[in-house]
Amino acid sequence: MSGSSATPAVSTLTTTLTSADAIRPGPGDLDPGLGHGYVGELAATLITQDVLQAKIVALAEAVAANHTGDTPPLLVCVLKGAVMFVTDFARALPIPSEMEFMAVSSYGSSTSSSGVVRILKDLDRDISGRRVIIVEDIIDSGLTLSWLHKNLQTRGPASIEIVALLRKPEAVKVEVDVAYVGFDIPTDFVVGYGLDFNERYRDLPFVGLLGEHMYA
Numbered sequence: 001m002s003g004s005s006a007t008p009a010v011s012t013l014t015t016t017l018t019s020a021d022a023i024r025p026g027p028g029d030l031d032p033g034l035g036h037g038y039v040g041e042l043a044a045t046l047i048t049q050d051v052l053q054a055k056i057v058a059l060a061e062a063v064a065a066n067h068t069g070d071t072p073p074l075l076v077c078v079l080k081g082a083v084m085f086v087t088d089f090a091r092a093l094p095i096p097s098e099m100e101f102m103a104v105s106s107y108g109s110s111t112s113s114s115g116v117v118r119i120l121k122d123l124d125r126d127i128s129g130r131r132v133i134i135v136e137d138i139i140d141s142g143l144t145l146s147w148l149h150k151n152l153q154t155r156g157p158a159s160i161e162i163v164a165l166l167r168k169p170e171a172v173k174v175e176v177d178v179a180y181v182g183f184d185i186p187t188d189f190v191v192g193y194g195l196d197f198n199e200r201y202r203d204l205p206f207v208g209l210l211g212e213h214m215y216a
């Protein structure tokens, strides 16, 4: 595990993980999916629950430290993947915030983006004049966030910042200006903590690597 300088303004915030950081069970070790009914389906634990939670506190403190003005930031959670993240993030923020939800989908039942982002549920209110913080679970190709940033920009917010828990730097096809990133991770397909494959595994409290036999 080492620090990354991918985002200059908050460089020390991003932790870079490589495949070597994945905790793979050896013979006799407990299966990472044990306890949640996913035995034999995960290849490894990539980010434990404790490490995730500590990072979320650090992200929340950094966002709060940079927030100016009396109006609470409006957190826009990108459903469904960011649902766990936004609830922990909002509770870790030492300043008041408000929450909105938008559901978009580009992956369906595949492990690669279709490139077509669909709005499944739009925001319930006008964001004009508001300081918006998009809260996203993962930047993979970057297509979802790039599309969403442009879409929200047309609605006249005072500002838009992005907080992403995970990013795959080697998979990014469209660069997006992301102020806060929790972890830069390898290109393996990850699940847990909101992230799914075919709607499964969102309920895991940690981030794991899906066994290749589950989608090959």
Ligand SMILES: O=P(O)(O)OC[C@H]1O[C@H](OP(=O)(O)OP(=O)(O)O)[C@H](O)[C@@H]1O
Binding pocket: 078, 079, 080, 081, 082, 104, 105, 106, 107, 108, 113, 136, 137, 138, 139, 140, 141, 142, 143, 144, 145, 195, 196
């Ligand atoms: O950078 P990208 O390649 O666009 O991938 C990232 C997006 O893909 C996932 O959403 P998905 O479309 O699977 O919907 P979900 O959140 O409901 O799982 C994830 O939650 C991000 O929103």
Ligand code: HPA
Binding pocket: 107, 138, 140, 188, 189, 190, 191, 195, 196, 197
């Ligand atoms: O690695 C991933 N896992 C789950 N959902 C995703 N959406 C984009 N990348 C991923």
Ligand SMILES: [Mg+2]
Binding pocket: 081, 107, 108, 195, 196, 197
């Ligand atoms: Mg998904």
